[in-house]
Amino acid sequence: MERQTSLRDRLIDVGVDLVMTEGTSSLGLREIARRAEVSHGAPRRYFPTHHALLSAIAHRGLADLKDRFAAVTRGIPSARGQLETLGKSYIGYALECRGMFELLLRHDLLDSRRHTSDEPRLRELTLPLFGIIVELVARHREEEKGTRPLGTTRDMPPPAVAAGLLWSQLHGIAQLWAWGSLPLALGTAGTGGAESDVLHTLVAAATDTHLGPVNP
Structure with missing residues (x-):
């Protein structure tokens, strides 16, 4: 059975794709949430700050x-x-x-x-x-x-x-x-x-x- 990707991983996946295709200026929490098709507040459950999300993407x-x-x-x-x-x-x-x-x-x-x-x-x-x-x-x-x-x-x-x-x-x-x-x-x-x-x-x-x- 295929393992389901967690929402946290999906948000990072979207962020990685964004930075690879559009650069760092595109890395906003709202844009990542929109592309991941979740609510604007959803990323903050895993990344309390914008810096935390950027760090996970850079990781x-x-x-x-x-x-x-x-x-x-x-x-x-x-x-x-x-x-x-x-x-x-x-x-x-x-x-x-x-x-x-x-x-x-x-x-x-x-x-x-x-x-x-x-x-x-x-x-x-x-x-x-x-x-x-x-x-x-x-x-x-x-x-x-x-x-x-x-x-x-x-x-x-x-x-x-x-x-x-x-x-x-x-x-x-x-x-x-x-x-x-x-x-x-x-x-x-x-x-x-x-x-x-x-x-x-x-x-x-x-x-x-x-x-x-x-x-x-």
Whole structure:
């Protein structure tokens, strides 16, 4: 017998569809209730604030991103290879799911101390996702230990700082590419989406910047 979707899940499903097709500006409780064909007050039984509903929708996006990361890195032995693949997947998600990408990391709106009653807490997913990058940076350094000249790793920032810088650069690449600014600046407008050779080159360069160049 097919399990019936709960009203809470149905409201989130409608919200996810809205943000994916029309962006974050469409995410109002009344519009979601209308599309779910329930009363305007029904969503508040599950989401006491607008922030709570947005957090639940963003939680779906983060769970999807986590699954994508796991899928694309499976079978890649080196930490460096996994990091570069994660970068390509992150940018691919940004271009494929523009509305969700704009929403899912807005902790200033969705998961701040001002909204302590809102559930689910997005940090329950975002912090572990960031932790994956930190762990891979640290593992890469262990894998590279002894293969670089003495002194070249002495001034490297802690893994968490390097991971934060790499994430920031990848996020900037994704956003500027989605806006069209970066393709215009590089003279590559119209050269393709997430599988563009130029994008792959940018991801590789960002990885080199924060991990060091590949050993010969």
